[in-house]
Amino acid sequence: MFTRDDAEPSPRFHKPLLSIGSRQCRFIVSESTRDAICCGSPTSEASSWCPWHEQVVFTPRLSERDRHRALSYARSIGRPDRQLRRAA
Numbered sequence: 001m002f003t004r005d006d007a008e009p010s011p012r013f014h015k016p017l018l019s020i021g022s023r024q025c026r027f028i029v030s031e032s033t034r035d036a037i038c039c040g041s042p043t044s045e046a047s048s049w050c051p052w053h054e055q056v057v058f059t060p061r062l063s064e065r066d067r068h069r070a071l072s073y074a075r076s077i078g079r080p081d082r083q084l085r086r087a088a
């Protein structure tokens, strides 16, 4: 889903979470959430994330067929399982 125009943002924008201001990407790039470091790249006015991380955060729309599959999978795992009931 990435186009050539969207390059991964430069680490030079990285900022601690607490000093992230408006129009700075707040996607956490550090491994730990303690002393979290955010991406800090410029964002569009309406977004909390830079274009790169917006694509990471928002999953692409599913096709009708994949949506149907995902729904039936979700229903199947929501159904009480006989073996689990017997074990309880």
Ligand SMILES: [Zn+2]
Binding pocket: 009, 025, 026, 027, 039, 040, 041, 049, 050, 051, 052, 053
């Ligand atoms: Zn970002």
